[in-house]
Amino acid sequence: MTDRAFLVQLDGYGLTTAEICYFMPDHPLIVQTFAWQEYDAAPDFPVLFDFLDYWRREIEADIQSVRIAHDKLMRPANWRSADGVISWED
Template identity: 40%
Template sequence: MKTTIIERQLAGYTLATAEIIYRMPDHLELLQSYVWQEYDLVPEYPELQRFLKFWKENLDGPLVSVTVGSRELFKRGEWRHTEALLTLH
């Protein structure tokens, strides 16, 4: 069963972005940038590790660098279900 984004966030996943710099396979002197974004666990980044492993095993462009940033959209303690919504004028 696939989990929803909110379920993943409540489990500790945060939105992670990685800029991957790699060499063009046919022109190794040229660098190319690829931006990867996914919900991942900080600081282990298992989803990013899985993607980089796939890259190394299946793609021809050798990696030069990977820069990672992440941001918690909300923390487990910040989100709760409400029973009512009141509006004051």
């Protein structure tokens, strides 16, 4: 069985982390943070925006800001010699 994370990366998804700052109704002057992480496709971030839609519908906390970090973990290999000289000696 193949790992789900590997399969979504093959589909072009990368690891997305979002820091969500929000206010709870019982503490409206305190900014709290929630860290969210999932595989998502930049630049549209459909998985993140689905989660934020769910948050706005179901959670009684006003979102103040969302900060996003994204990295495609799978990319073509890049190899070079540390001294700049490529040698195939045995």
